Amino acid sequence: MPAVIGLGVWAGPLQATVAAKAPDRTPEQVLALVAQSRVDALSGTIEQTSDLGLPQLPKTGLGATAGAASWVDMLTAPHTARVYLDGPTRMRVQVLDQLAERDLVRSGPDLWTYNSSDNTVTHVTMPARGFKKTLPSALPARVESPDQLARQFLSAVGPTTRVSEGPQSRMAGRAAYHLILSPRTTDTLIGSVDIAVDAATGLPLGVTVLARGQEKPALQVQFTQLSLAAPAADVFRFVPPAGAHVQQLTLPQRPVAHPDAKLPNARLPDAKLPGVRLPGHMIQGETHRVPVTVAGTGWDAVIEAAAGTVSQQMLDNPAVAAMMHPVTGGRALSTSVFTVFVATDGRLFAGAVPLERLQAAAAAR
Amino acid sequence: MLAALAAIPVLIAVVVRLSAHVPPGRGPVFLDRITQNGMFVAATAMVVAIPLFLPLTVGVVAGDTVAGEAGMGTLRYLLVAPAGRIRLLVVKYLGAVVFCVAATLVIVLAGSAIGALLFPVGPVTLLSGDTVGAGQAEWRLVLVAAYVTVSLAGFAAVGLFISTLTDAPVGAMAATVVLAIASQVLDSLPQLAWLHPWLFSHYWFDFADLLRQPVTWDSFGANAVLQAGYLAVFGALAYGRFASKDVLS
Known part of the structure; x- marks a missing residue:
């Protein structure tokens, strides 16, 4: 009886994979798919792992990573973040740390960051134009979204890069194409970059950077859960909690x-x-x-x-x-x-x- | 032992009440919030109790289950009754789980009570910076107690197995508690990352996911699956050992 149940469990995902196989596309078509993709609303979970060959500092259960070491921590430790997006002006990113959380909430012109470990809030009023570039960097220590990361790599594709395609896979429960960018030069440390692209929408779902001569990914950022439905409106509502230290930041006008x-x-x-x-x-x-x-x-x-x-x-x-x-x-x-x-x-x-x-x-x- | 656990939040609350302002970012998490909101006493006490006090008390109870009876010479009398060894083992394990439930609830309830007594109580700031009402916050604390109870269930099964190995209850208790500490030490070494998802203490602190907005249930599920695995493996081992054991005392 357990064997039958086991078979059933195994067969389920396999059938789903076969059924949901996306039509074959050439690398150029996948690139065009990414360029055309318009995903306005999503909620998902992103996981970032890195194996850069750097020493990772042991973490104890009770201690929080001190501020200055936090970006070192970003480079060495795995991280999980939840992302909510609704239209161009509403987003929320939650970096889930152990017993703590760092939040970035944007709703219209208001941009808030919240750090639960020291209970601090920063508030920035965004200018009407030119905010897009400054947005992600406002997070104290960032988890890069696969989308942004993939677009940065793809925008750098030129004569120095060979673009090929890997076998399709499933990522975050969705069928995904894999674009593989390999440098033509051997002077770089980067072996190849694998970009997973959602077959239905063209949204980049994951980026894997392989170092030259290494089997394990040096850097991997990918969605583990993704829903393209608009998140609930109250996700983007942020009121500084009572007792928090609120810091008001101003951006240069011009x-x-x-x-x-x-x-x-x-x-x-x-x-x-x-x-x-x-x-x-x-x-x-x-x-x-x-x-x-x-x-x-x-x-x-x-x-x-x-x-x-x-x-x-x-x-x-x-x-x-x-x-x-x-x-x-x-x-x-x-x-x-x-x-x-x-x-x-x-x-x-x-x-x-x-x-x-x-x-x-x-x-x- | 329940009284000792109840003393943790009481001690924290009294010390914070009598001392000066706690700067944020020092000491256990949530400690600096207590003066503003008494609801945080229970959360702070939980953070303090999870690494040592809860494993210690649960280890004592689980290690005592079978070895304690054997040590007192009462085990063979229990087995004379036509109840069967499996049933004895199951009942002993359920007793340990009931203690886990009681232990975590005692921390939450004692913490909430002393917090309400000594500090103002009001809407609570979650880890995400969102604020929820006191009733919702108390509900989340009960969920935290449930999470921690599930976290300890696999550990209690390990204690039950160790308890069937020996007739000396103190030895079984000590071995169980040492395992809890060893598991946490291994979990803090990044070089052993491949091992971490298999350690029963790996998700212990992820009860914080219940204090986010919206709540993440992933870790609750992962934790439950892991603990069920420990229960299955060590429950089977305990049965294999106990069913074939020569009970001489």
């Missing part, structure tokens, strides 16, 4: 002139390295004058930031210092998919390339 300085999240390691961008608070001084230059294009580009761009305080943070190791000419942070090199004179180099390339770039100038 949009910044320089296209590379989408404040407050200055694009340090650039768009070819999504998900590993350094948060805005690491950048000191005037954000619209960040002296960042990019050498090269495509997968093996090297970003250089002048001395003083990244605050010394941030680099001396114990959590950061523990991951940096001394190398010839400075200190370096090496992971399986990107490298950061801080020269002794304070200049910072980063890219999805081996350390030697960064050292060579530093020596060349």
Whole structure:
């Protein structure tokens, strides 16, 4: 009798998979599908895991991760987030931590963030135009949505990238195409990027980054649950809780002139390295004058930031210092998919390339 | 033992009442909220009790189930009655589960009572920043008690199995409690991530998912499945051991 039940359980999902197989499409057609996709409302759960070869700090049950170490935690520990979206102006992201939660709620012009571990609220009134770029970076420590991440990768597709297609699969209960982007150059640490695309809507459902020569994903962000129905309206209603510390933030009135300085999240390691961008608070001084230059294009580009761009305080943070190791000419942070090199004179180099390339770039100038 | 568990929220509430303002982000979570809202006493007490006090008391009860009777020399008299060994084992396990229910409810109820006595009670801020009324909050605390009870059910089955291995109740209690601690230590080591979903303590702190808005039931389900697995495996082991055991005392 148990054997029969077991067979029934196994047969169920298999039949569903066979029945729901989507029509075959070429990689170009899938790219077009993504470009045309219009998903206005959704609610879903996103899971992010990373295996960048960095040490992960042990967590105890009672202690909360201290603020400065939180972005280190973002790079090393797995995270779960719930996302709610309804139209262009209403969204909510909940990063589910153990015994804590970080929230971002946007409803019309009001943008709220809430951190349950220190009971703080920030409120920003968004300008009518130009808010879209600044939106995700307002979350204290972000979980990148598969959609944004996938679009960043796809927007970087050019002559340096070979696009192919993998076998269909099911993700978050939906049939998905797999686009596989592989760099044509061998100078980068990234082996390939797998983007899962919902067959019905063209919405990117998941992104998996594989490091060169590694079997386990270096970075994986994907929906584990997804519903395209509009979430209940009260999900987007946020009133600062009684007793919370509310901080009012103001954005600069005029949009910044320089296209590379989408404040407050200055694009340090650039768009070819999504998900590993350094948060805005690491950048000191005037954000619209960040002296960042990019050498090269495509997968093996090297970003250089002048001395003083990244605050010394941030680099001396114990959590950061523990991951940096001394190398010839400075200190370096090496992971399986990107490298950061801080020269002794304070200049910072980063890219999805081996350390030697960064050292060579530093020596060349 | 229930009185000792009830003392945890009372102690927390009295200390917070007598001491100065607690800065946020220090000590166990929710501690800084207590002065604003007494409902948080129960939640704080639960956070404090889960790693040690609850496993300790449940370990004592579960470890005592069979070994305690054997140690006192009463086990063979129980088996003389025409009740059967399975039935004895099931009843003993159910007794341990009833203690789990009582233990978690005592923490929630004592915490709510002392909180209402010493602090103002009002709408409660959930982890998501949303605010719910006091009645809804109390309901969520009862759900938390249910969650923690389920969390301890698998652990109680482990204790029952250990209890059938020995005639010395103290040994069974100690071994059970040590297992709870060891499981939590292993769960905190990221290098053993592959093992974590199999540890019975892995979902213990995910009761916080019931304090989010909207509530996530995923962890409740995952926890229930895991604990049912522990109950099946260690219940079967306990039966296999106890059914064939020579009861000499």
